[in-house]
Every structure is written in C-alpha cells, then in structure tokens.
Amino acid sequence: MVEENRKSGTEGVEVRGLHRDELPEAVAVLARGMRDNPLHVAAYGEDPHRRWLSHGRLVAGLFSLSPDLEFLCAARGGAILAVTAIAPPGTCRMSPGRRLRMLPHLSRLGPAAALRVLSWAAAWGARDPDEPHVHLGPLAVDADLQGRGIGSLLMREHCARLDQDGTTGYLETDKGVNVRFYERFGYEVTEEAPVLGVPNWFMARRPGAR
Template sequence: MEMSQPYLYVHPVSGADREAAAELLGRGMADNPVHVMAYGGDDRSRAHRHAQLMRTLLRSSPSLRIEGVHRGEALAGIAAWAPPGHCRPPATTRLRLLGRALTYGPGTASRLLSWNRRWARHDPDEPHVHLGPVSVDRHLRGRGIGGLLLLRHVQRLDATGVEGYLETDRPEAVGFYERFGYVVVDEADVLGAPTWFMRRPVV
C-alpha cells in the first residue's frame, strides 16, 4: 500500500509558534556561508546561537510578519518580511540583539555587527518589502516548501504594488529567487563570503 505524503499548508506564525520558528531558523541557516564565518564553531553550535538570536528578533519585532509551512504536524519552512518603512528593527530591538550577540564573546559580536552593517548599506531608499529571514528545515529542502512560501509572498507584492528586496549568501538561492522575479542589483564580500542583493520590481 502506498503511503500518502504529509499535507502542506501555509499559515501566519504568531505566539507560541515563534519559538518553533526560531529553532527552525537556527537549524536551517547553520550552514549559510556568512553564518559559518560569523559564528564559527560546529554546525550544532551555530544552529543554537542563531536560534537564540532569532528568538530575540521574533519576540521584539512587532512589525515583522511571518508565515510558516507546516508539513503534517511539523513546521517545515519560514518566511519573514518587514513592511515598507520597517526595513530595520527599532532601536530597542537592536539593543536586545546586541546584548545577545555579546554573550557569544567579543569576536563573534564584532563579526555579527560587521555583517549587519554591510547588509544595511544596501537597503533601498525607495519603499519596499524586505524579505528575510527565510529558511526551510535542512532535511526537507528540495520538496517545494520554499517555492510555496515565495509564491505566496510575490502574489502579495503584486496585489499591493510594492517592490521586493532581499539578501542571500547562498549561491544556489540566487536562481531560486530569480524564478520569482527578483534580480541581482549588487554583490559584496561579507566576512569573506559572497552576498547577493536582489530587488523585485513592481509588477
């Protein structure tokens, strides 16, 4: 008898689900090139540290919107975005993030600050929706979960007539985002890893 595949469904992430979202972002992004350079250590320690940082971000960023994909009962993917005018977290959130980063030691905190500043320099001046963080649990990559999240996201952009923007340090992600209308507008070396800055014009 053939086993049925778990059902995928998209839903807003709020409340207690944000804890699971932070853990997923930690696991899913631990092998990102900039994360490897910023956090150092092994895969498990990077996942733990990034999950702590994401927990701080998600708890203290009221303007951040988050959607998740459940695969059966388990959270399988996350896409967060900031609406126009809220591209960067407020000062109180940045202070909390800095406090968390400092618990990792001065070297790691310095690298995290450098990373954040390099990315912030490329933020567009025009009104835009800033996509990120986005992640799919690593053992579920390649199963259409990221595509489902992005399809929903760009449909929302088209419906509201707002430009999209994102950063990625994963080379394979560039082509993925291009399939949803994003184009590379700049590149930079961040902590020794290439980063691509991408915009999606208003359709």
C-alpha cells in the same frame, strides 16, 4: 521525475501566517535550516552545534524586538516545515533604541562572533534600499526537507502578496544557488559584495515581475 518528487514533497502542505505561540518552533526551523550557510560559518565559526545555537539565539532576540515583523510558514499536520520573516515597508531598519536592546542577545554569542555579526548587519544595512520595500528574511526550509518544493510554495505566496499590494520586494542571500531560486520568482541581483569574506547578493523584485 524531479517535478514528481517535488510534488510529493509538498503534499498536504499549507502556507499560512504564524501564530505567536509557534515562534519558538519557527526559530528552531530557521536555526537548523540555515546552520551551514556560508555567512553563518563565517560569523559563528566551524562548530555546527555552536552555529545552530548562536543563530537561534540571535533570531529569537531579533524577533522579540521586532513587533512589526510578519511571518509566513509552510506547515503540515501542525508541524512547521519552513518559515520566513517579512518586514513591511519602513520597518526593517533598526532604531538606535532597538539596537541597544539587541546588545544582550549579541553578547551571548561571545565577543568575537558578536563583532562579526555587527559587521554583517552594518554591511547589509548600508545597502538597504531607500525606496519603500518589503524586506524578506530570514527564510529557511527545515534542513532535511530542502529541495522538495516547499520553499517555492512560500515564495509563491509571498510574491502574490507583493503583486497584490504593488510593493517592491528586497532580500539578501549568501548562496549562488539561492540567487537562481529567487530569480525564478522575479527577483534580480542589484549588487554583489563580500560580507565577512563571503559573496553576498542583494536582490530586488518589482511588482508583477515573472
């Protein structure tokens, strides 16, 4: 039954790259899909609208300053249902110049949230593996479409590409339920640590895993 529902949730869904002019729609999907993640509550505060707005602004700023980022989306009939950003090996760490150019985007969050986001970025950055890796994230399925197999479609394509290229995959997540999701695709927890007081898991995937 669950499998049947999942299948109907993915009928007609194609996984493909994102066109640059689709970025605003993709940002909106990410902001809605991740609005209630525990790390976002810790970073942006209790107001859901503010979380949605803040994360959308942050991600839009980040994307505009990250020309190396690649994107995969799940789409149906021209509508984007899910999206993920993917940083190829050697591109996920921010240069000092790029960090500086992020400051105007951060300042729009307000000083307290901006400081929390900086602390979050530092905690993730400190754990970024030295070995070459493809860094996944952010990833989200639109809020009312989660649990229907769409995220799995994206991950299947992502992992097939990792295997084809023989590259290690890496990601961070702030939900235990996501750990189980990523484990299905061969990711393993390499570390668990609190970030802004929220449990976070750091996960890596060797080529060919699962």
